[in-house]
Amino acid sequence: MYKWNEFLTRRADFTPEQFSEYWTNVHAPLVMSVPGVRKHAIRYVQQHNTGLVPEGVPAAPYDGVVEVWFESMETFQAIADSENWDAALKDVDNFADTSKTVVLITTEEVVYEQ
Template sequence: MYKWNEFLTRRADLSKELFDHYWTNVHAPLVMSIPEVKRYTLRYVQQHNTGLVLEGVAAAPYDGVVEVWFEDMADFQAIASSGKWDAALKDVENFADVSKTAVLNTTEEVIYDQ
């Protein structure tokens, strides 16, 4: 299993509410309109920062995390190489500070799954 994790920080001129709204109601439908996304993606999850901070634990400096699951890296590359993917990447600039975006590409090692 191949997983794309993208850590997002909202643009300085956007409130948390506007960031969350745009990401969910504008960006996600754009991403899901790409036929290759529907064909190759197993799971697409947006995690919106709740703002909860635990005492003694540093809070991550991100407003959200995208998790996207694929069967393998070839499936992800099929999406990324589609001409339609560029519009989705460009749209991120409408709600996120791309200079602060971090990406972590991983393979899953399931330790426990109930």
């Protein structure tokens, strides 16, 4: 199992609330219109920054994190090759500063689960 983690920073002209509203109500439906997402993604999650940070720990410089679970790099490529994928990618420019976006593809090693 693989996970696509994309760290997003809002555009300078967006408040945190505007960023979250657009990401949830405009961008997410566009992503879900990509046929490959419904067919190949196992899970799609948006994590919105709460602004809460434990004392003594530096805050991450991101406004949100996207997580997409998929079985293999081939299934991720099937998503990327799907209709509407380019439109979903281009839409990120409408709410995020893509010059600050970073991606981390991971596999999970579960250490503890209840």
